[in-house]
Amino acid sequence: MRLAELSERSGVSAATIKYYLREGLLPPGRRITATQAEYDEEHLRRLRLVRALIQVGRVPVSSAKEVLTALRDEELGWSERLGTAVWSLPHGPAPDDADPVTASARRTADELLEHLGWSHRGGDGVAPVAPPYEMLVTAITTLARLGYPCSAADLEPYARGMERLAVDDLDLVERYAPEEQVEAAVALTVLYEPVLLGLRRLAQGEEARRRFAGQ
Template identity: 70%
Template sequence: MRLAELSTRSGVSTATIKYYLREGLLPPGRRVTATQAEYDEEHLRRLRLVRALIQVGRVPIASAREVLTALEDDSLDHNSRLGTAVWALPHGPGPTEDDPHTDAARRTVDALLERLDWENAQAYGAHSPAYGMLVTAVATLARLGYPCSVDDLAPYARAGRQLAVSDLDLIERYESSEEQLQAAVALTVLYEPVLLALRRIAQAEESNHRFGQGTSEQGTSA
């Protein structure tokens, strides 16, 4: 297919495709004339992955290039490739080392992971952006005086494990490794608002059961 068809099928403008080509995010097409090239289904799949990383995941160009490099690294297994793709996504702030609550928060997180027997998470430790984000969140909870012990956090961790099973079930619906990488990025980003919305709806339901009169009138009086 020519550049115009690649643009139509991918939903990415020709100018953006040319930019991705210049940045090395998309391999060059097969040259047919001095000014034209042909592209195939592999280019379309790669372009969708690049779009998922940059346009959906808001991953910087340099980080997207790292993900694509990992994709082509035959020494990495599929699990490592998926991890690289998801870790490249923007995360919340890491821990502030001069915060007196940070060390205690890190001990709490380590104790939580040990209780759950999440050995891989413990091994990644400080190298994981999610680990750092969790330490920061726990430190903030402690600083403000809210519950954040291992017992308090464990139910959330167990729920997170069940969500991870659902995430990987969705990703495995896609056949090729590149499609799974694209799905891992896109679904991680796009399902987070779904999780937030469902949690708040569930909170309203539970609050009504505990404190309401059996029916909810929240929002009906506006």
């Protein structure tokens, strides 16, 4: 397909596609004349992943390039490639280990993960410490600093809830063809976040009405 069709089918403007080509985020098309190139389904899939990372996941262009390099690394197994892509997403501010509240938050997070039998380490070729573990530590620190300390026991129902939903998350990913699954995992991880948060606020409203009707 030509650039115009790639743009049409991906929903990404021609100018943005040209920018991605210049930055090396997309491999060049097969040149057919001095001014025209031909693109294929692989370009379309790659473009969808780039867009999922940059436009939806707000990953900086430089990080997106690193992710795409890792995804081409044949030495990595499938689950490491998936982890590399999802963990490259921004995870918010890193924990401030100069703050004693952070040390206490790490103990809470470690106690929770040990109890659940979850790992907080990345795999080979991925970050040595899982970025979502750092995200969790920062969140627990903020709660404590604002006067809402939480224990591993307080967090357990949330972890169990997410454990159940991870089965649905991966089922959704597995609906896609193997070569589309990494991009689907990144896109669905990010795109389901507002779905979850919106549903949570609606569910809280229902539960509040149920508990406090007439108060």
